[in-house]
Amino acid sequence: MDEAPVDDEPSIIFEIPPEIDERQIREALGRTGSGDFERMNEVTGTDALGWYFPFHCQMAQHGIYLSAKGILELAAHCFNRKYSEDQTEDLRRKLQYAAHAILRHEAFHFAAECMAANWELATGAACYIRARTQLRGSAGYIEQEEALANAYMLRGFRWVSSVTEGARATQSLKLYVKGQPSGYNRGPDYVPAHRYELGCKELAFDYHRQMVVQWFAPRGTFDSALLYPNANRIDWRRCPILLLDEGGLLTELGIVTRFIGTVAGIAESSSFAKQLARLGSGYSDK
Ligand SMILES: [Zn+2]
Known part of the structure; x- marks a missing residue:
């Protein structure tokens, strides 16, 4: 497995016919x-x-499922401000923001x-299935986990090249989340x-508390953040991602999606290195 740090940018590209609005x-x-x-x-x-x-449940393919309909709904109803004067480019960005948000x-x-x-590997006791049942509130989900999943989603718009545009997209998502x-x-x-x-x-201690174990990790001295591979930059490359086009909506609209895999074989050219050097030491790791 490639150990290079995961890119924080979205991995899905949308090709949109120019006549679609x-x-x-x-x-x-x-x-x-x-x-x-x-x-x-709501x-x-x-x-x-x-x-x-x-992946603890083996009755179906584990992974992240992205609904094409969900992406189109979020793009149309949440990111409803203009991100580009060009209609196709504007739509492309909205779809990309929507897919990126749901994926995160x-x-x-x-x-x-x-x-x-x-936790299970460290203690030898089952955790996930039991905790999912025990921690669920009356609504049928773990509230703390959903709050953090939405926070991770909101924290994910730093890749947008324009700071103003990233802030506007985040603002729209915040309004959507508050409802x-x-x-x-x-x-x-x-x-x-x-x-x-x-x-x-x-959240890690919430899961741990539901375990049937003799020994409990001491709160305050044990850093439970270490149990996440990296909660600040989740490596989605280790998880299958499935895009479902329910009802054939993307096909009907002629929108083509492409996943970006690994971009390999990138080499720093000498002309780029020279231009970088001219920017001064603040931009170089040398
Ligand atoms: Zn969720």
């Missing part, structure tokens, strides 16, 4: 009989747009399962780095 996307969504987007958001949260199936939310669930698996059910709507509270790290540690 947002109105046609809304019409196509309407034909699928999809209900009120806001109502769906009831189900981000997981209405994609979901994560754990679901990737956090993958990181949480890895954390639970590490979500209990737990999900606390995502913005965990966006600051120290709150996010503390929240991840608390």
